[in-house]
Amino acid sequence: MTAVTFTQALDIDPTPFVRRDGTGAARLELAVKGVRCAGCIAKIEGGLKSVPGVEDARVNLSTAKLSVRWREEFASAQSIVRRVTELGFQAFPYDPDALIKHEDEEGRFLLRCLAVAGFAASNVMFLSISIWAGLDGEMGEGTRTMLHWISGLIAVPAALYAGRPFFRSAFASLARRQANMDVPISLAIFLALGLSISETLLGGHYAYFDAAVSLPFLLLIGRYLDHLLRRKARETARDLVVMQTATATRIASDGRTEAVAPRDIAPGERLLIAAGERAPVDGVIEDGVSEADLSLVTGESAAVAVKAGDTLRAGSLILGRAVTVRATARAQDSLVAEIARLLEAGQQSRNRYVRLADRAARLYVPLVHGAAATVFVGGVFLGLDARTALTNAIALLIITCPCALGLAVPAVQIVATSRLFRRGLLVKSGDALERLAEADTAVFDKTGTLTVGAPTLTNAASVAAPMLEHAARLARASKHPLARALAASAGAGGVAADVSETAGEGLEGTIGTRRARLGRASWVGAADAPAPSSSSHIWYREGDDRCVRFDFDDELRSDAKQTVTGLRDRGLNVQMLSGDRDLPASQVAVQCEIEEWQAAADPKAKVRHLEALRDGGRRTLMIGDGFNDAAALAVAHVSISPASAADASQAAADMVLTADTLAPIVEAIDVARAARRRVLENFAFAALYNALAVPLAAFGQVTPLIAAVAMSASSLIVMLNALRISGKA
């Protein structure tokens, strides 16, 4: 599938996305491409405010969104979008209801907890330091107890408030009869508070109020960063889908046509699909004979003839004459039911993957809690009084609280995913990186993945340059994919006078003084003779001159072979699985030097192939873009889809390439493997730290001062280790 181009952005009718409030003002939300600086903000906001009727225009630079409020009696939604386009930016309307408000709420909640924990940690620490300084006898018991009380007054409510993210998660985990990292964290917070209160009541020397608040403070920093990253990933993923938004043309019962958003189309309604447009939903052709590009649906690159009575699947691109289609399914049901079912099954199998952190937690929780119980029982058995034995056991739980362990994984993943994001690969979940590090087999789709996915002019060299430029003057006036490919190959230039387009036939216009035609063989009057290797072609003729043929083919991406070689160098077995016919598939396989490949594979066959690999003990990395790949992407151990992929495939994939290149895949393998090493190093460090801390705590040597230093130091070391993968920005 081609990336959205400038002209396509212009074509979207934004009217269905307009929201109207009670006061008569209309509101439109647009995703804007290309906003980078203050100049852009001033240009867009100033430019829009000069449009009569516009009341407010506000750009959000962080999210690249534009919100416009205006009076519809003065300006139409189209004129607003056109104005933004004239200013030099691409604008895509989107549905603000689709925004995940809940996500933002979660971020604010974490920030509030972080602020409270930070406030409490700093204030309690300043009280604690005075207590520790006076422990050699300079401070009387009365003063110490009073300082403990003040600390407690701050720490107890703060810890209960700021610890909620951990308590909730721990409770949910326990309800499932499992113990994640949040269980020991929550337990440590509660025990630290309980022990400190009882020691304060008894006038003891040691209270751990500072630990009870600095623990959630340190962990919340990691958790908030993790949240920011996931939000960024989700927003970018959604924006990529918004960029592909198109409206459909519905034919009302009275014969008038109107623009609708795909989600508003009901089965039974009639739609008009013009050349260069995609079918928004599944449907049956009622009227018209045309050609369609089904590469997104089946992976087949050559155009297919379609006529009345044929079924047209969502995602099919109409190439020839416009057709009238009766919708047979709603947009969300339009994925072939089979694919949707396979998709679900695949995602379930993936849920069985256990994250490294959870595997560590399964080892950690019983070990540490067992040690604490032993310290208590053993202490009593060896003749310590119950209070001292209990204090030792709780001190052990506090000092071994998995600060380092809790930060070990998110810190590494944040650094690794932001590095990959800068390079053009969006990682949608943290464990995707862990799974990528394990991949040993890479399976590529052909059309739109190894290849560009759109026709490219292949015989430009054998056509006289002026002839190409003349043909391009006609082609620039058309939206037909082949005409666009021709225009793209010729570069920028003028448009011929009085160009007219006959749908399904070709273009006609005046070049110099003569009439010229571009299109089918019959249109220009040529004896049709296709080149054997190309997938499609058009003819051009000026006056009565000799006819010129332009050949088009789906070209290999410039870095396809390099990527395949890079993956092989890293020890991955590379395969290709294509829905296309044998001949084009074998050509691509030879060009990329892929030895194992399979052509004419339908979605089911792709899934079967991946399942067979999985059952053979392979960890597969699937890279694909079409609807026909969505199920395979979900079944694979880990999956990547290009930015131009169908939205179902982007939803199924773990990672999405945001730039129009495959190169980040190779770097992603390196980064994922490095990240895995850093995580394991961090685990090893945490184990070493605990091996030292446990005996110290068991013999009652852990004072609150030692606990505070040890906790901060270990967190810092883990963070610094994680930063090592950031690479040169």
Added chain:
Amino acid sequence: MDAFLVLTVAAIALGGLGVVVFFWTLKSGQYEDMDGAAERILIDDEEDARR
């Protein structure tokens, strides 16, 4: 001792005030567009002095 108590309470109250102000800034949406806020100070707008 009185001085100590007054100072402690005052210090914590000031810190608490900071937290309250932070909550307010969070609620009024001042962290919605961090990049935009940094860039907007460079806009030299006479016709639109409101922001």
